[in-house]
Amino acid sequence: MTKLSVNINKIATLRNARGHNRPDLLQAARDCERFGAQGITVHPRPDERHIRYQDVRDLKAVVTTELNIEGNPTPDFLNLVREVRPEQVTLVPDAPDAITSNAGWDTVRHQIFLIGVVQELKALGCRVSIFLDPSPEMVKAAVATGTDRIELYTEDYARLYPTDPAAALAPYQTAAVLAQQLGLGLNAGHDLDLDNLAYLKQNLPGLEEVSIGHALICDALYLGLENTIQLYRRQLV
Numbered sequence: 001m002t003k004l005s006v007n008i009n010k011i012a013t014l015r016n017a018r019g020h021n022r023p024d025l026l027q028a029a030r031d032c033e034r035f036g037a038q039g040i041t042v043h044p045r046p047d048e049r050h051i052r053y054q055d056v057r058d059l060k061a062v063v064t065t066e067l068n069i070e071g072n073p074t075p076d077f078l079n080l081v082r083e084v085r086p087e088q089v090t091l092v093p094d095a096p097d098a099i100t101s102n103a104g105w106d107t108v109r110h111q112i113f114l115i116g117v118v119q120e121l122k123a124l125g126c127r128v129s130i131f132l133d134p135s136p137e138m139v140k141a142a143v144a145t146g147t148d149r150i151e152l153y154t155e156d157y158a159r160l161y162p163t164d165p166a167a168a169l170a171p172y173q174t175a176a177v178l179a180q181q182l183g184l185g186l187n188a189g190h191d192l193d194l195d196n197l198a199y200l201k202q203n204l205p206g207l208e209e210v211s212i213g214h215a216l217i218c219d220a221l222y223l224g225l226e227n228t229i230q231l232y233r234r235q236l237v
C-alpha cells in the first residue's frame with residue numbers, strides 16, 4: 001500500500017495572508033485525517049512564511065496518523081525535531097531563500113554530515129528519509145548514511161510526464177529498483193497531482209508514501225477537501 005501524506009503548507013500560507021486563524025491549520029489537519037489522509041506533512045522554512053515552528057509543536061498533539069517534518073537540518077530545525085519527535089523526518093537540502101525545494105541531497109559530498117544527523121534522529125525514535133534526485137550514485141551513497149528511506153524528488157517526473165510518461169518515469173524506476181535491492185524504503189514527492197500520480201504508483205516498486213501539497217490544495221478549491229483526498233487515495237490503490 002502507498003500511503004498519502006497531505007502537505008498542509010498551503011493551508012498555512014492562506015492563513016498567514018490575513019494574520020488571523022482562518023483557515024484553522026489544526027482543524028484542517030484533523031479534517032485531512034478524517035477525510036482519508038494517512039499522514040500530515042509540514043515543511044517549516046526559516047522565514048516561517050507558511051508553517052511556523054509553533055504550528056509544528058501544536059500539530060504534534062493533534063495528528064493521530066503520522067507527522068512528517070521536512071526541512072534542512074539546521075540547528076533550529078534540529079532543536080524543533082528534538083522537541084516534537086515526529087514519526088518521520090525528511091531531510092531536504094533547501095537554501096534558506098528557496099521558493100520551493102529544488103534539488104535532492106548530494107549524499108556523497110554530505111555523507112559525514114548526514115550520518116551524524118540520521119544517527120541522532122533515529123536515536124530520538126524518528127524514521128528518517130532523505131530527499132534525493134533519482135540518481136543511482138546518490139541512492140547508493142544514501143545507504144551509508146543509515147537512513148531508513150529515501151524520498152525521490154519528482155519535479156522532473158512531473159514536468160516530463162505530459163509529453164513522454166515512459167521517459168519521465170525511467171530514472172525513477174531505476175532508482176526505485178536499486179533502493180529496494182539496497183534495503184531502503186521509498187517515498188516520493190513534489191509536484192505530484194491527479195494526472196501523474198497513478199502512473200508513478202503503478203510503476204515504482206515498493207513505493208511506501210507520497211507527500212502531496214500544492215496540487216492537492218489547488219484541487220480542493222474546486223472539488224472540496226474531502227472529495228479531493230479521496231480522489232488522490234484512489235490513484236494509490
Ligand SMILES: CC(=O)[C@@H](O)[C@H](O)COP(=O)(O)O
Nearest residue numbers: 009043070092100101189190
Ligand atoms: C520537499 C518537497 O518537495 C516539498 O516539501 C516542497 O518543497 C513543499 O514546500 P513548499 O510548500 O514550501 O513549496
Ligand SMILES: NCC(=O)COP(=O)(O)O
Nearest residue numbers: 007189190191211213214
Ligand atoms: N515532499 C513533497 C511534499 O510534501 C509536497 O510537495 P508539493 O506537492 O507541494 O509539490
